[in-house]
Amino acid sequence: MLTAEDFYQSSHGVNHFLLVPDSLEQWVENMQLRLKGYLEQAMSFLNSSQNEFVNDLSTLEQLCQKLPRLLLGLHEHQHQEKLETEVARIRQNLDQTVAESETEKNYILGQLRLSISGEALQKLMLREQHRQQALNNAINCSAGVQKECLHLAGEDFVTSLASLTEQLLCLYDRLMTADELKAETQPSENTDKTALKPHTAQRTWPGIPYFPLSGVTKVTASIATNKLTRGHEVVIEERDATVKRFGEMYRSELLRLDSDKHKRLGEVEKWRVHWSQQLHTMTQPLN
Template identity: 60%
Template sequence: MDTITQKLDQTLAQSETEKSNIMSQLRLCLSAEALETLLLKEQHRQQELNSAINCSANAQTECLQTAGEDFVTSLASLTEELLALLDVLMTADDVTKTTGSITTDKCTHTHEVVIQERDATIKRFGEMYRSELQRLNSDKHKRLLEVEKWNYTGASSCTDSQTPSAKRSNGASHSQVTTVKFILKYNKKLPLNFKKNCIISHLKPLNYS
């Protein structure tokens, strides 16, 4: 699972770098065709990112299930070995007893302790398993939600940019970022002049080339 997580982290970092690169290419002098090209790049990046997140989550879930099955199988085998050993070592309480799928020749207090410990271990493991599975699902949905937020948080900012009171800054402000996101997402729906006006309201005045 560590390998899968590391691979996803690398993919996320690469996608973030690609996103920054796409944003850095936005210029006031871009034509509609150039904006369309950036839009297609951004859409492809998001598709690849969504696919990587889902594939990673599925792979981690499969690893968790396999590890769980192996653990339960190993625990059952160990329990059988311990009970068989106790059958040889103990001589008191020679009573045949069936516990689950395991049949022993004797039933002593020690036999019962082994069975109780097995059941307690299974219970604890089940709780850990469900908790880890919930964490994996939560992480997946959180990452997918971040991608969705990147798509939809720019609409209101772009609308606000039409007001004369829009502020400019020397760096990349929140309104600048969200405006760019909006322009990328709704490129086909907006006339070129309106797109450029949106950018002008938030990007640095000298960023023309």
């Protein structure tokens, strides 16, 4: 007991132990003050943690709003690159056919001379006629293949873009926003709940129109979301911008296809006229 008394009265003991109160009421009052202090510290820590979490969530929102541009831009680039590669392959095949036809034309032209017999001339004329017809068919066929390639690529692009858009919108449906967190942790500031309406309101987003080759335009299914946030709006804005850019490239390729087709067919027709004039010049003296 003496040892305990000495320790209790020492400076070390005073710093680490509470003195026994003179009465129960004083002890209760002291404990209430201590508990109140603990509660204030806990609330202060809670508010600080909530504010920090709200700031982190706000930063996450800003980062997530950059996600649609990156993903949709990558989607656009991949489909555009695939389309350009396929169209280039088709044109390369046509260029090879045109080159082979040009070689054949030069050979036929080399056989055309004044001393050629009538029978040989008839065979040469028939051979050139077949060459011109084959080249004409190859040009039209290549244009048709390119147009079908564009059509399929456009449908694949729109269909896959609609699927990716839906996945992103569902992601933003599940993502809690900083405003939603504030509304849940500070209900007294939103007693009329007006601040919750922009986030809890359901929304149906329109589908994407396909690129038409005829007068009929199809549209992908609309997408319903459970919330309306800035993230949802960014997804649709980036989606529409992606469709616009790809559509411009799509229409440009169609115009280029038609222009190339008409140019090649014009060259074939120009040569046909020249060839007929050559034959007329050669056979004129025989009449």
